Amino acid sequence: MTWTVSSLAWTMLIGIVSVLVVAFIGKAWRVRRYMRMLQKRGLPMPPHNILFGHLGLVASIQRSLPSDAHGHYLADQIRQRYPELEPTFYLDLWPASDPILVATDPDVIAQFCAPDHLLPKHPGVKRFMYPITGGYDLNCLEGETWKFWRKLFNPGFSAGHMQTLVPTIVDEVCIFRDDLSRRVREGKMFSFEDHALSLAIDVIGRVALDTKLNIQGQPNPWISALLNQRRWAAFGLEMGIGMLINPMRYFHIWNNRRIMDKYINRDLDKRYTTSQKRTTSKTIIDLALNAYRSEDAVAGNDRGELDAVFRKYALSQMKVFIFAGHDATSTTICYSWLLLSRNPEAMAKIRAEHDAVLGLDHNKAAAVLSENPALLNRLPYTLAVIKETLRLFPVVSSPRGGLGSFTLTDSKGQLFPTEGCLVWAVHHGLHHNPLWWPRVDEFLPERFLPDQDRPEELRPLKNAWRPFEIGPRACIGTELAMTELKIVLAMTARAFDLAEAFSEWDQVHKPKGVKTVDGERAYQTQLGSAHPVDGFPVRLAAH
Numbered sequence: 157m158t159w160t161v162s163s164l165a166w167t168m169l170i171g172i173v174s175v176l177v178v179a180f181i182g183k184a185w186r187v188r189r190y191m192r193m194l195q196k197r198g199l200p201m202p203p204h205n206i207l208f209g210h211l212g213l214v215a216s217i218q219r220s221l222p223s224d225a226h227g228h229y230l231a232d233q234i235r236q237r238y239p240e241l242e243p244t245f246y247l248d249l250w251p252a253s254d255p256i257l258v259a260t261d262p263d264v265i266a267q268f269c270a271p272d273h274l275l276p277k278h279p280g281v282k283r284f285m286y287p288i289t290g291g292y293d294l295n296c297l298e299g300e301t302w303k304f305w306r307k308l309f310n311p312g313f314s315a316g317h318m319q320t321l322v323p324t325i326v327d328e329v330c331i332f333r334d335d336l337s338r339r340v341r342e343g344k345m346f347s348f349e350d351h352a353l354s355l356a357i358d359v360i361g362r363v364a365l366d367t368k369l370n371i372q373g374q375p376n377p378w379i380s381a382l383l384n385q386r387r388w389a390a391f392g393l394e395m396g397i398g399m400l401i402n403p404m405r406y407f408h409i410w411n412n413r414r415i416m417d418k419y420i421n422r423d424l425d426k427r428y429t430t431s432q433k434r435t436t437s438k439t440i441i442d443l444a445l446n447a448y449r450s451e452d453a454v455a456g457n458d459r460g461e462l463d464a465v466f467r468k469y470a471l472s473q474m475k476v477f478i479f480a481g482h483d484a485t486s487t488t489i490c491y492s493w494l495l496l497s498r499n500p501e502a503m504a505k506i507r508a509e510h511d512a513v514l515g516l517d518h519n520k521a522a523a524v525l526s527e528n529p530a531l532l533n534r535l536p537y538t539l540a541v542i543k544e545t546l547r548l549f550p551v552v553s554s555p556r557g558g559l560g561s562f563t564l565t566d567s568k569g570q571l572f573p574t575e576g577c578l579v580w581a582v583h584h585g586l587h588h589n590p591l592w593w594p595r596v597d598e599f600l601p602e603r604f605l606p607d608q609d610r611p612e613e614l615r616p617l618k619n620a621w622r623p624f625e626i627g628p629r630a631c632i633g634t635e636l637a638m639t640e641l642k643i644v645l646a647m648t649a650r651a652f653d654l655a656e657a658f659s660e661w662d663q664v665h666k667p668k669g670v671k672t673v674d675g676e677r678a679y680q681t682q683l684g685s686a687h688p689v690d691g692f693p694v695r696l697a698a699h
């Protein structure tokens with residue numbers, strides 16, 4: 157009997173494995189044949205191998221890059237290897253990914269991000285966001301549910317509302333500037349990114365939760381859990397199968413979520429019970445609670461406490477704002493400082509603009525801005541520096557899911573089917589393509605000056621600058637990010653001189669393997685979005 161049961165179990169196991177192997181080979185065959193069919197139609201792709209697709213090419217690119225380089229470098233690395241390849245092309249990385257349609261052509265990207273022609277988010281977005289938000293957040297939602305929440309939160313990010321937030325942001329930047337002054341006195345190498353991250357978290361804490369998180373003062377358990385959660389987030393197989401199925405990954409995701417939810421639930425409940433009335437506040441938490449109270453008012457309900465469905469969505473939304481609200485902004489603070497430190501002429505121009513608009517005493521910039529927030533609109537060179545930083549170091553890209561009925565057309569009239577594809581608007585590839593950008597690798601803020609102050613040959617092409625994406629799913633936090641970045645530069649550019657300290661960092665940490673991307677040591681690494689590698693080590697002096 158024992159023999160019979162065990163042989164039955166073995167037979168079933170072998171049967172299941174055989175079915176899986178046959179399904180795997182069948183799918184591989186279909187994907188490779190599909191790619192060959194597209195290739196025969198003349199659609200662009202790098203040389204395709206019938207057995208391995210483009211896995212060999214990508215493996216060879218990966219070997220030439222640092223092991224922790226961000227995935228968005230891939231598109232531009234392929235362009236460099238195949239300069240005659242069109243800016244929209246297919247990549248076959250199955251089983252690591254669905255077939256990919258890489259888009260670095262502004263007009264092609266505009267076709268699937270446009271209001272009347274919008275592809276849905278790729279399922280990888282939800283997979284990626286799941287550990288961080290649970291997946292019921294603005295970034296992951298679709299259709300009517302997405303529209304409802306987007307409309308609800310839009311007033312919290314309007315340009316007018318941003319002006320009212322300037323004094324609050326200035327308060328937080330004062331702490332940032334004082335911490336940097338302390339670093340100057342210490343005279344040691346330190347991670348600039350740690351300070352930028354803490355600042356951006358404190359700012360979004362005030363804007364979203366109306367709470368002074370004070371991360372710049374001391375660690376906070378729920379924010380530590382959120383930051384730790386980024387390590388476990390995966391779009392696809394990029395962290396390797398071993399790590400994906402590692403039980404410890406699931407334990408960390410569960411535990412971090414437990415810690416985050418406890419804190420945010422407490423805030424939600426406190427806010428809801430202390431004030432049962434609608435408020436005029438435009439913080440994210442109040443906008444969400446107001447909507448809930450309105451539902452009650454219309455239905456004549458008195459639910460006493462928040463219901464489970466609302467709580468699930470509200471929690472997810474608070475987390476996406478705290479996460480997205482600090483992540484890309486802090487990276488941009490780092491890279492704007494890096495680029496200014498490498499370009500003394502640009503640094504001199506931005507300082508001159510601040511002297512002219514905010515007064516000669518940089519210590520008074522905080523008071524001047526708090527009193528007159530509209531002065532931020534009179535800093536065109538500062539704005540141009542930020543835009544050029546986001547061109548050279550974009551932080552996020554836009555992955556969409558292809559549809560059977562949905563075809564893209566390039567300038568030659570070639571039709572690109574999208575069914576079953578990850579349709580990937582790669583902002584890094586778009587911003588680094590010499591087809592769209594003259595003197596593509598140079599830091600030239602002048603590109604983004606108003607028409608009368610800009611050399612005509614540097615005029616940016618329509619739709620080619622899209623670090624926040626364009627269209628209905630564009631970043632809701634654009635105004636906040638731009639306001640915050642301008643304030644940071646206005647309050648710090650004249651106070652400090654920064655020197656990147658990667659050589660010193662390397663001497664201490666002795667990293668192994670390749671440590672540059674196209675000669676750039678301060679390359680971007682994946683941690684949530686694209687972050688400066690090694691925490692951006694610097695030395696700072698008073699200016």
Ligand code: HEM
Pocket residue numbers: 294295296306360476477480481482484485488551552553554555622623624625628629630631632633634636637
């Ligand atoms: C430099 C800073 C930032 C950059 C470069 C950036 C970039 C982006 C991009 C490219 C998208 C679209 C993603 C896609 O198409 O799949 C996006 C969406 C989003 N961003 Fe940002 N972002 C920044 C700052 C912020 C801030 C400060 C907040 C919050 C206050 C925020 C919240 C969001 C949210 C909630 C979405 C999803 C919007 C929706 O689908 O309706 N971001 N961001």
